[in-house]
Amino acid sequence: MKYQIVGGAGLHRSETKTVDMMVKQLPDSWFGYAGLVVTDSQGSMEIDTLIITADRLLLVELKEWNGNITYEGGKWLQNGKPRGKSPYQIKREHALRLKD
Template sequence: MKLNIVGGAGLHKSELRAVDKMEKGLQDSWQAYAGIVIADSQGSMEIDCLIITHDRILIVELKEWNGKITSSNGIWYQNNRNRGKSPYQIKREHAQRIKNLLIS
């Protein structure tokens, strides 16, 4: 995969390690952009990694979490510690907003 690190200063060391592994392990024809910010009328969206394949766009949220991960009412917990709004839900919202930007 061809990787372009756009906002390298905004990536954590663990995120840099992860995108390096993805660059080496994913298809050469794919393009990826790491550490980007996309803005729309609702504000800005921080995207750890945006991957463009031959037929889709993937939004990747990178976490270096371990231990017990649970979710309750849209809030994620790591080892019973509140980690905030579900990254899944946040990226789902981002995907819809990016889709709207692309079709407008």
């Protein structure tokens, strides 16, 4: 996969490591944009990585979490401590907004 960093702030170190792994392991025909900020009528959205394939767009949220990860009541917990709103829910909302 080829990719381009488009955000002014760039990527966090852990995100760079993950994107480098994706570049090596995903098909060469795929292209990714990292560090995107997209604005619509509802405000701005931070998209860690947008991957373009032949037949779909993939929104990827990168996290440097370890330990015991669980999901409870709409929140993700790391080692029993709240980590906030589900990254899945956030990316789903972003995908629906981009679709519109």
